[in-house]
Amino acid sequence: MKKLFFVALAMSLMLGSVYAAEPPKIGLMGPMTGSWASEGQEMKQVADLLAEELNAKGGLLGQQVVVVSEDDGGDPRTAALAAQRLATQGVVAVVGTYGSSVCEAAQNIYDEAKIIQIANGSTAIRLSEKGLKYFFRTCPRDDEQAKVGAQTIEKLGFKKVAVLHDNTTYAKGLADEAKALLEGKAGIEIVFFEAITPGERDYSAILTKLKSANPDVVFFTGYYPEAGLLLRQKKEMNWNVPFMGGDATNNPDLVKIAGKDAAAGFYFLSAPLPKDLPSEEAKQFLEAFSKKYGNPPNSIYAVLAGDGFRVITHAIAQTGSTDPDKLADYLHNEIKDFPGLTGKISFNEKGDRDGEVYRVYEVNEEGQFILMP
């Protein structure tokens, strides 16, 4: 009798573990430390908030969603390890990451493990040109960004253009793309094309050299910490050339680093900022975020990570499955004009987001980011 009881117990335990599906886990990979740590930590805040909201509404497939976050340190080597850790923890999908070179190091690991990846800030073109079935992104691509950048430079009437990047996958890709487009435009000449070393403090040697090339505008395709320093040191040199940045300069810390008077007049390309998002979903989200954390989100990439989270949880709910092939198929083909926080979301066959997203912003005298018409 006793023996029978144990057999029954063992069987029920075994069956139990088969039928009680694990709670769906969504991975979040972002730079929680390193020089982009402010981006990653905000990504986590957004994902936590959205998971909380979703769980309050009953969760996913009758279970509570769990967000598993891993730190990629903004560094490709750390990212590969983070991706392996996430892959072994049985996540259905991973949201992230921010930097393109970091993303690139993790892509194949997710693809081999059949885990859906939805990048939020990795805009380099070649990431989606590899034919990876499980790779998606909510941010736009750099070829579109370069197109908008070149158009803006032409529209503002600049003739001699200097292009400066920082040799990261993203910045170099954007710089190359912009250079090719600008060279095709009549009357526009590239007078300077070089890379700086990110993470340094003193760029006066570079600025001195840049000044002797005498450009009408400098297009800097790197990230905001360096952009802020460049603006500050340029101001100190009393050099009034306008600067234009790519979407990685879009961060309020840029103005803090440069100082308001040095940042004024800086143009940058970006997906619309959180405050300029028109949709009802975005307004509700911003309110909830401010309520929970005391300030609105600083970075659009954190909000784009939120969109990644919402899209994948929507897909899981709609398909009623956590099978990566079904989910990838749903995201590629079924989802159309999903009401995202940053506008309507559909994915093309490469996993890129459809539609034009980029806008041009200018920093005003008060250091605010003003959407240019």
Next chain:
Amino acid sequence: MEQFFQQLTNGLAVGGIYALIALGYTMVYGVLKLINFAHGDLFTIGAYLGLTLLTSMALTDHLGPFAGVLVLAVMVMGLVGLVGALLDRLAYRPLRESPRLSAVVSALGASIFLQNTVMLIYGARFQVYPQNILPKSAIYLFGLYIPLVRILILIASIVMMSALYFFIQKTKVGTAIRAAAIDQGAARLMGIDVNRVILMVFLLGPALGGVAGLMVGLYYGQINFTMGWVYGLKAFTAAILGGIGNIPGAMVGGLLLGVIEAMGAAYLSIAWKDAIAFCVLILILILRPTGLLGERVAEKV
């Protein structure tokens, strides 16, 4: 020609900072034969402590910009010196009799620990020094433009380095430090308390690194917890260039590295300026394996 002199001043200002940090590497190496990888993070701590003291005590409002910054510098030096001494006590002293590699691993660990401590205390976002603490005026001379603060940074670095040099050469404590650097066992036999000498080294080196952090904060404005890595690497290179273990060598190496970088960026390629600087380092090490002014060479690590 104008550009040459402009780049020379750019390079000297950067090099002055490298030199100050390099002194910390070279002093510790001279006495302990240990490369203190946590030194770059002590530099970061200096920058952050400077910011905290500056904003919380409003020294520059009470004392005027120059006296205020001077008092601030002394406070930062004292505090970072204490952190350095504590680091020695906790991370290095227990390993004094162990193989040298253990201490190096401990140094790497201490570096990661300090960096993440700064991140946990101050947060991961960039911190910014208040602007307009120091006057923004610049000197225009023969078409050159030189911000006043740059000249001050260079002068302050040279003054501090000279003070250190005389301290090491002319005072009794300095003699003890030099004696311990040559032979710890013999120094002990001569009645020198080697542990106190090492403590002294860990007070002085980090104090100079910390004040370099303060200078970077005051001048460049933007600081974050990873800033010690790049500066630490460059200063380490500068120390090797000048001859590690040699104090004038660190000064020469630092200034030279700053100038090589600026000239490399100006006349060859901006993207390759670090590569150019390292090529020069390799060339110098091939021709003079002990560095420019060095007597000894790192045997391991």
